[in-house]
Amino acid sequence: MSLKNNLSGRIALVTAAAGAGIGQATARLLAESGADVVVTDLDPGRTERVAGQIAEATGRRVIGRPLNVVDEDAIAALVAEIHAEWGAIDILVNNAGTSEPAPVWDTPTDSWRRVIDICLTGHFLTMKAVLPRMMERRAGSIVNIASIEAWSSTTPGNTAYHAAKAGVLALTRSTAKQVAPHGVRVNGVAPGLVPNPFLNRMLDPEDLERHASLIPLGRPVDPEEIADAVLFLAGDGSTSITGETINVSGGAYMRA
Ligand SMILES: NC(=O)c1ccc[n+]([C@@H]2O[C@H](COP(=O)([O-])OP(=O)(O)OC[C@H]3O[C@@H](n4cnc5c(N)ncnc54)[C@H](O)[C@@H]3O)[C@@H](O)[C@H]2O)c1
Numbered sequence: 001m002s003l004k005n006n007l008s009g010r011i012a013l014v015t016a017a018a019g020a021g022i023g024q025a026t027a028r029l030l031a032e033s034g035a036d037v038v039v040t041d042l043d044p045g046r047t048e049r050v051a052g053q054i055a056e057a058t059g060r061r062v063i064g065r066p067l068n069v070v071d072e073d074a075i076a077a078l079v080a081e082i083h084a085e086w087g088a089i090d091i092l093v094n095n096a097g098t099s100e101p102a103p104v105w106d107t108p109t110d111s112w113r114r115v116i117d118i119c120l121t122g123h124f125l126t127m128k129a130v131l132p133r134m135m136e137r138r139a140g141s142i143v144n145i146a147s148i149e150a151w152s153s154t155t156p157g158n159t160a161y162h163a164a165k166a167g168v169l170a171l172t173r174s175t176a177k178q179v180a181p182h183g184v185r186v187n188g189v190a191p192g193l194v195p196n197p198f199l200n201r202m203l204d205p206e207d208l209e210r211h212a213s214l215i216p217l218g219r220p221v222d223p224e225e226i227a228d229a230v231l232f233l234a235g236d237g238s239t240s241i242t243g244e245t246i247n248v249s250g251g252a253y254m255r256a
Pocket of ligand 1: 015
């Protein structure tokens with residue numbers, strides 16, 4: 001492990017970290033890199049189980065707590081609990097996201113609100129809860145998971161998701177500017193295609209292959225490769241980077 005990726009002594013909170021994708025890979029890599037980690041997700045049993053598996057594999061202090069990222073009171077209670085028990089939160093990874101594709105004219109307004117809430121408002125609520133103490137300590141690194149769809153809006157009918165993820169880019173920049181004078185950094189990672197059980201259900205193997213063939217590096221991205229970028233932004237290898245969102249997409253989206 002490079003010294004700059006050594007997170008020993010740091011405490012990380014990761015949302016939506018008990019699924020099969022980016023969140024769990026990130027929680028695991030942060031723990032492997034020396035951080036103590038709070039794994040959160042919707043289902044208490046699954047969250048507890050994944051936290052236990054990561055603790056056993058890494059020997060770090062890893063706990064699981066149920067958390068719905070749209071529940072402001074629950075976020076406040078969990079952040080208070082971590083501060084009381086562990087003293088601080090050094091790293092926050094906002095990973096929760098969802099999509100409910102439908103044409104704009106056929107999108108129920110409560111579906112629009114749900115996607116915006118989970119993908120965008122959730123990131124805002126967790127940052128709002130952790131920032132006062134991070135700024136007081138002049139220490140903290142936040143990584144918001146966006147999507148290359150924020151730039152390219154290619155998947156059909158994913159309007160609320162596109163809008164929410166574009167919002168994550170702006171939320172990241174805006175917050176980064178406000179907290180930079182207080183010694184806190186805020187960055188983003190925009191994944192490309194990262195296969196997971198949900199995507200595997202939505203796309204048949206031929207569709208997946210067709211999508212993958214359009215990726216310049218010729219294959220989808222592994223969740224672990226997104227976690228690598230999160231680790232870089234969370235740790236001391238990126239101490240002069242803030243307000244940035246890094247695309248990790250095999251070249252599927254390249255910014256000019
Ligand atoms: N998979 C991709 O191709 C891809 C591409 C671009 C961006 N992303 C983004 O990456 C992030 C992770 O996606 P993933 O596909 O790797 O899945 P993941 O396994 O990391 O996350 C899925 C988890 O999110 C949890 N979740 C859903 N709603 C929640 C809520 N309200 N509060 C807390 N947890 C909630 C689910 O319970 C599930 O366990 C998301 O923000 C997604 O939009 C994914």
